[in-house]
Amino acid sequence: MFTIEHEFDATVITLLDEGGAPLQEDVTINSFAECITIEQYDPRTDKMQLITLSQQQLRDLSVALDLPEGVYQLRDEPE
Numbered sequence: 001m002f003t004i005e006h007e008f009d010a011t012v013i014t015l016l017d018e019g020g021a022p023l024q025e026d027v028t029i030n031s032f033a034e035c036i037t038i039e040q041y042d043p044r045t046d047k048m049q050l051i052t053l054s055q056q057q058l059r060d061l062s063v064a065l066d067l068p069e070g071v072y073q074l075r076d077e078p079e
Contacts, residue, residue, distance in 0.1 A: 001018055012028065012029070026040070059074065
């Protein structure tokens with residue numbers, strides 16, 4: 001299950017784990033114009049963990065999910 005909220009400066013997506021036990025903590029994705037942040041609470045350290053991706057890294061990740069093992073470089077099409 002997930003939620004999507006549009007705020008003033010970001011789109012916020014929250015992913016909730018509905019799998020089998022043990023369940024993972026919710027993941028919150030904040031999509032800003034300049035970057036994407038991914039947050040998840042870590043109960044072992046009692047802290048929020050934060051990862052920041054550039055828009056380019058997010059694009060690469062979305063493409064990589066559908067590719068086989070290998071090394072790739074995406075290039076913009078010349079106009």
